[in-house]
Amino acid sequence: MTQPAFAARVDRALADPDLKRAIERTTGTARSKRAAAVAAWPDFAAARELGRDIKDHVTANLDHYLLTFERNATAAGAIVHWARTAQEACDIVVGICKAAGAASVTRAKSMLGEEIGLPHALADAGIERVETDLAEHIIQLAGDPPSHIVWPALHKTREQVAALFRAHHHDPGALATVAAMVASARRELRRRFMAADVGISGANFLIADTGAVCTVTNEGNAELTTTPPRVHIVTAGIEKLVPSTAHAMSLLRLLVRSATGAEVTQYTTFHCGPRRPGDADGPTAFHIVLVDNGRSRMLAEGLAEMLRCLRCGACLNHCVVFRQIGGHAYGGTYPGPMGAVLTPVLDGLAGTQDLPHACTLNGQCQEVCPVAIPLPTLLRGWRERSWREGLEPGVVRGSLFAWRFLVLRPALYRPATALALRVMRLFARRGWIARMPLAGGWTRHRDLPSPARQTFMAQLRQRRPSA
Amino acid sequence: MSDARSTILTAIRATLRPDRAAADPAAIAAAAAGLLLRVPPLRPDRVRGAAAEAFLARVASPAVGASAERIVSLAGLPDAVRRYLAAHDLAASIALQPHPELCALDWSGIATHPRIDLDEPVAVGLALGGIAETGSLVFHSGPTAPTLFAFLPLHHIVAVAAERIWPWLEDYAAALATLPVPRNVNLVTGPSGTTDIEGTLVRGAHGPGHLHVVLVDPAYHPPASDAA
Numbered sequence: 001m002t003q004p005a006f007a008a009r010v011d012r013a014l015a016d017p018d019l020k021r022a023i024e025r026t027t028g029t030a031r032s033k034r035a036a037a038v039a040a041w042p043d044f045a046a047a048r049e050l051g052r053d054i055k056d057h058v059t060a061n062l063d064h065y066l067l068t069f070e071r072n073a074t075a076a077g078a079i080v081h082w083a084r085t086a087q088e089a090c091d092i093v094v095g096i097c098k099a100a101g102a103a104s105v106t107r108a109k110s111m112l113g114e115e116i117g118l119p120h121a122l123a124d125a126g127i128e129r130v131e132t133d134l135a136e137h138i139i140q141l142a143g144d145p146p147s148h149i150v151w152p153a154l155h156k157t158r159e160q161v162a163a164l165f166r167a168h169h170h171d172p173g174a175l176a177t178v179a180a181m182v183a184s185a186r187r188e189l190r191r192r193f194m195a196a197d198v199g200i201s202g203a204n205f206l207i208a209d210t211g212a213v214c215t216v217t218n219e220g221n222a223e224l225t226t227t228p229p230r231v232h233i234v235t236a237g238i239e240k241l242v243p244s245t246a247h248a249m250s251l252l253r254l255l256v257r258s259a260t261g262a263e264v265t266q267y268t269t270f271h272c273g274p275r276r277p278g279d280a281d282g283p284t285a286f287h288i289v290l291v292d293n294g295r296s297r298m299l300a301e302g303l304a305e306m307l308r309c310l311r312c313g314a315c316l317n318h319c320v321v322f323r324q325i326g327g328h329a330y331g332g333t334y335p336g337p338m339g340a341v342l343t344p345v346l347d348g349l350a351g352t353q354d355l356p357h358a359c360t361l362n363g364q365c366q367e368v369c370p371v372a373i374p375l376p377t378l379l380r381g382w383r384e385r386s387w388r389e390g391l392e393p394g395v396v397r398g399s400l401f402a403w404r405f406l407v408l409r410p411a412l413y414r415p416a417t418a419l420a421l422r423v424m425r426l427f428a429r430r431g432w433i434a435r436m437p438l439a440g441g442w443t444r445h446r447d448l449p450s451p452a453r454q455t456f457m458a459q460l461r462q463r464r465p466s467a
Numbered sequence: 468m469s470d471a472r473s474t475i476l477t478a479i480r481a482t483l484r485p486d487r488a489a490a491d492p493a494a495i496a497a498a499a500a501g502l503l504l505r506v507p508p509l510r511p512d513r514v515r516g517a518a519a520e521a522f523l524a525r526v527a528s529p530a531v532g533a534s535a536e537r538i539v540s541l542a543g544l545p546d547a548v549r550r551y552l553a554a555h556d557l558a559a560s561i562a563l564q565p566h567p568e569l570c571a572l573d574w575s576g577i578a579t580h581p582r583i584d585l586d587e588p589v590a591v592g593l594a595l596g597g598i599a600e601t602g603s604l605v606f607h608s609g610p611t612a613p614t615l616f617a618f619l620p621l622h623h624i625v626a627v628a629a630e631r632i633w634p635w636l637e638d639y640a641a642a643l644a645t646l647p648v649p650r651n652v653n654l655v656t657g658p659s660g661t662t663d664i665e666g667t668l669v670r671g672a673h674g675p676g677h678l679h680v681v682l683v684d685p686a687y688h689p690p691a692s693d694a695a
């Protein structure tokens with residue numbers, strides 16, 4: 001990903017009126033429902049500090065909790081695998097599928113699965129993949145990557161979903177309402193659940209003291225994905241650990257309210273090992289793949305706070321940039337503020353250095369983050385590193401040096417800004433600048449307010465003639 | 468594979484424990500327990516008064532979206548099911564969770580089967596308990612509690628005993644710590660739903676579209692009209 005690529009993606013996104021409408025419909029609802037849920041919880045601020053402290057406690061003892069989890073999961077009959085990289089994780093999953101003779105796998109939405117490129121790895125191995133989450137089903141039909149971490153099909157309007165279902169479903173019906181679309185997907189996927197050889201899911205929490213894997217979902221597809229097949233594979237980032245079920249409950253309260261504004265998801269499930277003797281259903285083999293993929297490096301390189309992330313999506317819904325450009329423009333698995341912090345870790349800073357710049361530093365994301373991650377600070381950290389590593393383009397570096405030269409010399413700076421004001425006002429019409437040389441990057445998508453008649457310093461001199 | 472394991476653990480320890488001191492499990496456990504002490508005063512104000520009352524109110528609230536009723540003993544469950552089937556114009560045929568307490572009831576007039584079908588219209592089950600704070604039902608999988616009963620039917624009717632309603636999520640977690648951990652714990656809160664298309668909530672995604680909770684409460688005094 002090079003700079004023009006990011007700029008081009010942003011241009012394309014801004015030019016798409018359907019996209020803007022689709023983003024606003026979902027994030028608008030999410031923002032107001034979250035606000036109501038938080039307002040109904042007087043001690044939310046204190047709960048958020050507790051959430052932060054639970055995650056920090058786990059991060060500070062990550063080696064201990066990983067080993068405790070591994071021991072307890074293994075005792076419950078799970079097979080625990082470790083993967084350093086995305087490639088290693090995919091190889092493990094594909095290897096398990098092949099060993100099980102799997103022709104078809106069902107998958108319940110998991111951002112980690114997207115992060116490691118599991119859909120591609122399964123396709124390359126010739127294994128049929130059936131996405132069972134409604135949004136993932138939609139984007140699988142459309143051939144799109146996810147555009148939001150909670151609502152992967154957020155970029156699709158209901159009209160576009162209806163068109164997709166009409167083209168692909170066996171028995172779509174009239175599809176006049178969203179409810180009819182949901183019913184059509186239910187009919188379409190029902191049989192696929194039972195036919196799969198392997199079910200793959202992610203994890204919201206890994207419970208160290210029981211060895212269980214917790215998933216939180218609303219549709220019921222996750223349990224229909226993980227229960228009928230012979231094999232259940234969980235892929236989970238190593239940061240998902242919590243000490244106990246009780247600790248998970250505190251984080252659950254924060255996660256669900258921040259994500260959807262509900263108090264709890266419809267289904268909160270703890271998966272612990274394979275089918276027990278006498279059990280009527282459940283997989284006979286249960287695998288857990290613990291994935292590092294840059295996380296131990298984040299710990300070492302000053303990004304430990306990011307390991308708190310619960311993947312709730314609140315920072316996306318409240319980001320003024322995300323709401324304009326949507327998820328695909330970011331070009332990584334994770335969009336929005338949290339994505340702008342994570343993508344340089346996952347894909348390397350060279351080539352993704354534009355993402356930390358796509359931010360106004362207004363602080364909304366940090367304010368709504370349920371585990372108080374200082375996202376603006378982490379983004380500024382990437383900007384500084386990008387500067388140090390010489391990744392900023394020559395024009396930017398040159399302009400900043402010129403600016404520095406001027407501001408350090410007030411006798412030059414004052415007349416220079418006074419002149420700039422006068423020139424800018426030449427282009428203003430009714431208080432706004434719609435077009436001006438060198439300002440195309442700004443004025444292509446919005447107007448620039450006309451500056452004041454005089455500089456701040458000049459106005460100050462007039463008001464305080466004695467000074 | 469074990470290579471990956473040691474590489475990851477070594478990298479983590481190099482950051483966390485540069486002095487190569489071993490983790491102290493007792494100190495870590497004490498810190499973890501200390502965090503939990505902060506929970507009770509900051510929970511959302513959800514459970515006042517009797518847990519069973521709060522549970523019922525929560526279950527039937529629009530946020531949870533289930534329906535609920537109360538009976539005095541489990542023997543009354545078949546009648547409650549008959550009423551439900553009639554009210555919803557459903558055939559008198561149910562998948563009955565293979566639990567001995569349910570199988571011992573008098574189901575005359577209703578055809579029951581112990582295995583659940585892919586397109587099962589109605590399943591009747593018994594929850595291990597409930598959580599008042601969230602209006603959640605708790606299921607532990609096992610020989611008499613198949614997981615799929617809570618996910619395949621269109622209508623799920625669930626009996627739960629009033630004395631098994633825990634006030635808060637943490638109270639259930641504490642109870643779990645004293646029980647054998649089952650393969651699956653399912654906390655079920657209302658019928659399934661999705662907001663995946665434009666954020667619009669639709670009930671009944673892949674799981675049940677209707678959830679009916681029957682609280683079995685011996686202390687309950689039904690109004691004279693439905694005492695029959």
Ligand code: SF4
Binds near residue numbers: 312315
């Ligand atoms: S950074 Fe915070 S707000 Fe954003 S997804 Fe993660 S937990 Fe949620």
